[in-house]
Each structure stands twice: as C-alpha cells, then as structure tokens.
Amino acid sequence: MTEKLHGYVEQLKTENGAWVANVVDAFGEVTVEVPRDSIEAACQFLKAQAGFNMLVDLCGADNGPEEDPRFVVNYHLFGTQHHDRLRLQVLLSEDDPHVSTVSHIWSTANWHERETWDMFGVVFDGHPDLRRILLPSDFDGHALRKDYPLRGYEPYSLN
Amino acid sequence: MGVLAETPVNELDLLDQPLESEMTLSMGPQHPSTHGVLRLDLRLDGELVISAVPDIGYLHTGMEKLFEYKKYQQGIVITDRMDYLNPLGNNLAYVMAAEKLLGLEIPERAQVIRVLFCELQRIASHLVWLGTHALDIGAMSVFFFAFRHREKILNLIEAASGGRMTPSYFRIGGLMMDLPAGFDRRCKQFLDDFPEALSTFDTLVTGNTLWQARTKGIGIISREDAIDWGLTGPCLRGSGVDLDLRRDNPYTGYETYDFNVCVETDGDVWARFLVRMREMAESWKISRQALERLKPGPIKADAPKVVLPDRDDMRKHMDSLIHHFLIVA
Numbered sequence: 001m002t003e004k005l006h007g008y009v010e011q012l013k014t015e016n017g018a019w020v021a022n023v024v025d026a027f028g029e030v031t032v033e034v035p036r037d038s039i040e041a042a043c044q045f046l047k048a049q050a051g052f053n054m055l056v057d058l059c060g061a062d063n064g065p066e067e068d069p070r071f072v073v074n075y076h077l078f079g080t081q082h083h084d085r086l087r088l089q090v091l092l093s094e095d096d097p098h099v100s101t102v103s104h105i106w107s108t109a110n111w112h113e114r115e116t117w118d119m120f121g122v123v124f125d126g127h128p129d130l131r132r133i134l135l136p137s138d139f140d141g142h143a144l145r146k147d148y149p150l151r152g153y154e155p156y157s158l159n
Numbered sequence: 160m161g162v163l164a165e166t167p168v169n170e171l172d173l174l175d176q177p178l179e180s181e182m183t184l185s186m187g188p189q190h191p192s193t194h195g196v197l198r199l200d201l202r203l204d205g206e207l208v209i210s211a212v213p214d215i216g217y218l219h220t221g222m223e224k225l226f227e228y229k230k231y232q233q234g235i236v237i238t239d240r241m242d243y244l245n246p247l248g249n250n251l252a253y254v255m256a257a258e259k260l261l262g263l264e265i266p267e268r269a270q271v272i273r274v275l276f277c278e279l280q281r282i283a284s285h286l287v288w289l290g291t292h293a294l295d296i297g298a299m300s301v302f303f304f305a306f307r308h309r310e311k312i313l314n315l316i317e318a319a320s321g322g323r324m325t326p327s328y329f330r331i332g333g334l335m336m337d338l339p340a341g342f343d344r345r346c347k348q349f350l351d352d353f354p355e356a357l358s359t360f361d362t363l364v365t366g367n368t369l370w371q372a373r374t375k376g377i378g379i380i381s382r383e384d385a386i387d388w389g390l391t392g393p394c395l396r397g398s399g400v401d402l403d404l405r406r407d408n409p410y411t412g413y414e415t416y417d418f419n420v421c422v423e424t425d426g427d428v429w430a431r432f433l434v435r436m437r438e439m440a441e442s443w444k445i446s447r448q449a450l451e452r453l454k455p456g457p458i459k460a461d462a463p464k465v466v467l468p469d470r471d472d473m474r475k476h477m478d479s480l481i482h483h484f485l486i487v488a
Contacts (some may be wrong), residue, residue, distance in 0.1 A: 047190050054386050080386055080400055083407040091222060108389035119223075134216035150228055 005030035008050050008086055013046055040100040045077065047105055050085060050157050052077035055102070059113035060120035063111040065148045070094040071122055076100070092122060101127040119144035180204055188217050203266040205309065230428040231257055231469065232331060234251055240324040242348060244284040247276050247316070255410060256333050257331045268456040272413045276316065276328065277411075278442040282353070284313040285439050285448035292432070293364060301363050306358045311349050312397060318342060332466030333459035346450055353443050355361070357436075374429040381426055397431035400451035417444050 009032055013020050019042045022033035034042050043129050046052040057076040064070070069091035077086045079116050101124040104109040113124040114133040121142035124130060132139060141148055187198040198214040204297050230238065236255040241248040249323045251273060258265065265273075313323045318339050320326035328335050357427035380390070385398035395402060403420040405413040421429035422439035459466050467486055468479035 006210040056389060067277060080402050083402075084409075106385075106389065107387045118179055136216075143221065146227075148224075 001028050002010075002030050004084060005086060005149065008046070008052075008084070011050055012042060012045065015049070019045075029087060031089055031101070033089045033091065036090050036092065036099050039075070039088065040102060040105070042088065043077075043102045043105050046086070046088075051079040051081050054078045054080055055106035055112070056085070057106050058102070058109050058116065060122050060144070062067040062120055062146045063143065065094070068093055071097050071101055071120060073116060073122060097122045098125055099123075100125050103127055108131060118142070119146065180278045181209060181407075188214075191405065194369060216446075230487075235327050235330065236325070238320075239327055243324045244287050245280055246324065247273075247280040247328060251277060251411065252291050252330050254329045258460075261462070262467070263460040263462055264485055265330050265333060265411075265460055266457045269452060269458045269460075271312075271363070271449050271452050271454075272334060272338065272458070273329060274413065274416065275446055275453070276319070278446040279346075281317060281442045282294045282439050282446075285303070285435050285442075286312075288435060289360060289364075296370065298367075298370065300365060301360065304359055304363065308353065315346055315349060318345065330459075330461050331468060332462055333457075336469075337458050338453075343450065343453065350443060350447050354440075356445070358442060361434070371429065372453070374432055375427060377426075379425070379427045382424075385426070392423075393431055393434040396420070396422045397434045398426040414440065416448050418445050421484075 007114075008026070008031065009020060009023055011109055014031065016038070019034055019038045020032055021035050024033070032042075046149070054077070055075065056078045057074070059074050059076075061072040061074060062070060063072065071092040071093065071094070073090045075088040075090075077088065078084070092099060097120075099122065101109065101123070102152055104126075110129070110135060113127055114130060116122050117124060117127075117130050118132045118135050119159055131137070135143060138146040140153065143152075181202055181204045184201045184203055184275060185198065186201050188196045196217040198217070200356075202209040202211075202214040211242070220240070222241065223239055226234050234257075235250055238249040241249045248251070286305040286309040290302035290309075291319055293301035293305075316326050316328070317323045319342060320328035320335060324329075325349045361363050380388075380394065380398050382399045385400060390398070399422060401420060401422045404410070405416075418429050418441045421434045421439075421441065423433050459469075463478070465486065468476075468483050472479040
C-alpha cells in the first residue's frame with residue numbers, strides 16, 4: 001500500500017542521503033524525518049522532481065516541556081497529479097526552535113508558518129513577514145504549547 | 160486584475176506608500192456573531208481593489224487547545240463548530256481519523272448513511288453560499304428560495320440527529336443512532352423535489368446578464384496560483400485543476416458511486432459559481448444512489464471497548480452499562 005510512497009523516500013535518499021534521518025510507516029502513511037538544515041532543499045527537490053506541488057498543511061506540535069526535542073513541525077505534501085501524500089517532519093529543541101522558511105517554495109506556507117509561530121513560538125528564518133496571525137498582536141505567550149494553561153494566565157484584557 | 164496575485168510579499172510596506180488617486184479603507188470587522196468575521200485593509204482606486212491585507216482570527220476559538228482537554232469521544236462536538244455549514248463533513252474527517260487509529264471496520268449501512276448525509280450537507284452548504292452570494296451581488300430573492308430548500312435539508316438532519324446546525328451524528332465506529340421511521344420517505348420527497356429547485360436557481364441567476372457582468376472576469380485565480388496557495392474544493396476546480404478527493408483518494412465508499420467532477424478553467428467568480436451549481440446536481444445524484452442502497456443492518460462497529468453502546472442495551476445488559484461508564488466517565 002505504501003510502496004509508492006517509499007519510492008519518493010528512495011528518490012530523496014538517492015539525491016542526498018543526509019536528507020532522510022528516519023522513516024516511519026504507519027496506517028498507510030509515510031512520515032520522513034528531515035534534519036533541520038535540509039528541510040528547504042528537501043522540499044524544493046520534492047516539489048520540482050517528485051510532483052509534490054501542493055503544501056496541504058504546515059503545522060506545529062508540542063511534545064511537552066519535559067521532552068527533547070520538544071517541537072515538531074509537520075509538512076503535509078500532496079501532488080495534484082499523482083494524488084499521493086507525504087509527511088515531512090522537523091524536530092526542534094526548546095532552546096533553539098529555528099527552522100528555515102519554505103514560503104518561497106509554496107506561497108501558502110506564509111500564513112501557515114505565521115500560525116505556527118503564533119501558536120508554538122517556532123521561528124521560521126527567512127520568513128518575509130513573521131507576525132502573529134490569529135491571536136492579537138499584544139498576546140503574551142504561545143497558546144498551543146502544552147504548558148500554556150487552557151484559560152490563559154490572567155483575564156485577557158484588550159487595553 | 161488579479162488582486163491577491165499582486166499583494167506584495169511584505170504587506171505592511173504597501174500601506175506606507177503615498178496615495179495619488181487611491182484611497183485606503185478599513186473594511187470590517189463585522190459584529191462577532193456574524194459569520195466569517197475578518198478585517199481587510201483595502202487599497203482602492205475607485206471601485207478597484209489594488210491590494211488587500213487581511214487581518215484574521217476574530218473568531219478563533221482555540222479548538223486545538225480544547226481538544227487537549229477532552230476525551231477523544233467528546234471531540235466530535237467540537238468538530239461541529241468548526242464550520243456550521245458543514246458540521247457533518249467535519250464530524251466525518253475526525254471520526255475517520257480516530258477509526259483509522261483504532262482500526263475499526265464500519266458497517267455498510269453506516270457508510271451509506273454517512274455518504275447520504277455528507278452530500279445533503281454539501282447541498283445545504285452550497286445553498287447558503289448561493290443565497291448569500293446573490294445577496295451580496297444585489298439579488299435579494301434568490302436568498303429566500305435557497306434558504307427554503309436548505310431548511311428542508313436541516314429538517315432531515317434534525318430528524319436523524321436531533322440537531323440542525325450541530326448534529327454530531329457521526330460517532331467513532333458508526334452513527335449516533337439509526338434513522339427514524341419514515342426518514343426514507345421524507346428524504347425521497349426532498350430529492351424528488353430538488354431538481355425543480357435547481358432549475359429555479361438557474362432561471363433566477365445563471366442566465367441573468369447582470370449576474371454574468373458582475374461575476375465574469377472578476378477575482379481571477381490562475382491554475383498555478385490556486386495550487387501554490389493550496390486552494391481546495393470548488394475554488395481549486397474553478398481554476399481548472401481536475402481534483403476531487405472523493406474520486407482521487409476515495410473514502411467511505413465514494414469509489415462505488417457514479418458522479419462527475421465539475422471543472423471550469425476560467426478561474427473567476429463565474430467559474431467557481433458554475434462549479435458549485437453543478438456540484439449540487441452531482442451531490443443530488445450521489446444522495447439518490449445512497450438512498451437506494453440503504454439496507455437494514457448494524458450502524459455501529461462491533462468494538463464495545465471504544466464504540467458507545469446503544470441506550471437500549473444499556474438498560475438491559477450489564478456489560479453495555481460498564482462499557483458506557485468506561486468510555487464516558
């Protein structure tokens with residue numbers, strides 16, 4: 001079922017073995033863990049050579065403050081010709097949550113990266129306009145981090 | 160003019176540039192209880208929008224955060240509220256993810272009912288689009304026709320689930336409960352009447368020259384931009400991308416239904432209008448096939464550890480009561 005997806009992973013490996021740190025095959029989905037420094041190149045390659053012309057979603061995840069690496073950035077790729085899906089993952093530590101932007105590869109990443117910054121505090125280096133997008137500009141903290149309480153720290157006021 | 164295409168990378172810089180014949184206008188936000196609240200910093204030249212800097216998030220409700228504090232069965236009610244025009248579609252996406260993780264086999268009847276309701280919901284959603292779209296363009300009466308038929312679908316959803324806008328009808332492993340007595344007849348009545356309604360909408364708007372003048376050539380999104388921006392659904396198909404997940408990545412048995420994927424190449428408002436209008440007819444086709452396929456049978460997967468037991472069984476069987484307690488409490 002996932003042979004075709006593993007074919008894309010092989011393509012990645014053939015191009016540059018350092019791009020693939022780990023491969024997870026579960027529930028008919030293939031997830032490729034990519035080292036932080038190679039994500040831009042790997043995305044560029046997959047878009048140009050493997051037909052993944054659409055970035056369906058880019059989102060963050062927080063494993064919790066006790067974990068290291070703490071943050072995950074997921075890239076959900078999709079091809080409008082072959083209809084296959086591939087997930088790339090970058091793991092980031094809490095001390096240095098920086099990763100290069102892919103907004104010049106897929107324009108839609110611009111807002112998704114802003115949302116990931118807004119909610120998780122992951123910094124996308126080279127992003128043209130990394131501002132908060134959903135939460136107010138004077139919001140304190142990053143609301144989807146696991147150590148951020150459900151009701152916030154104090155009654156939020158608009159002044 | 161492709162308005163969004165010309166939005167520069169750094170949107171804020173543009174607002175600082177001097178104006179000549181242009182003006183800036185802060186549009187919105189509307190009242191928080193209205194749908195889709197957003198604010199747009201518009202730069203206008205006469206009636207032409209030169210650029211738009213959207214400010215979104217006014218209705219952000221922190222659903223991901225809420226999910227962290229809920230059991231997975233409870234998450235379904237949150238998915239209703241993601242989009243009140245398509246609660247069942249959101250129910251489906253969530254329960255399918257949970258079912259994939261749990262490895263559940265969904266019985267045939269539940270699958271068919273899911274398809275039936277998703278397609279009815281799609282028609283209802285498109286009717287809201289048609290009514291409000293016409294309202295925004297200046298055609299008042301279409302709204303009343305569209306909403307009258309949408310109401311009929313909401314009545315069907317209410318009959319099955321008890322809720323009009325927030326049904327939570329699909330549950331992990333199947334459905335909340337079986338269809339009520341007489342549902343087939345009521346649904347068939349609606350489906351028999353709907354083609355006439357569709358032709359009424361066509362008569363009201365499609366051939367209208369004013370309508371065409373206000374939609375053709377407006378808001379053009381090219382095929383490349385549509386893919387680059389990650390558009391989906393009718394907006395993507397209106398830009399000439401032949402893609403429909405129901406056909407290309409089928410789920411819930413969609414591969415066994417006979418329907419067409421509607422594609423238009425112009426990428427303007429008119430193209431997206433045509434795609435949605437035809438999609439209503441296709442959804443009607445799928446709904447009819449699903450209704451014909453409806454056979455008696457179980458509506459929940461046989462997995463008592465994760466699927467909520469029937470209320471009836473809970474009054475009779477001790478193990479059902481225990482399972483209910485374990486799942487819910």
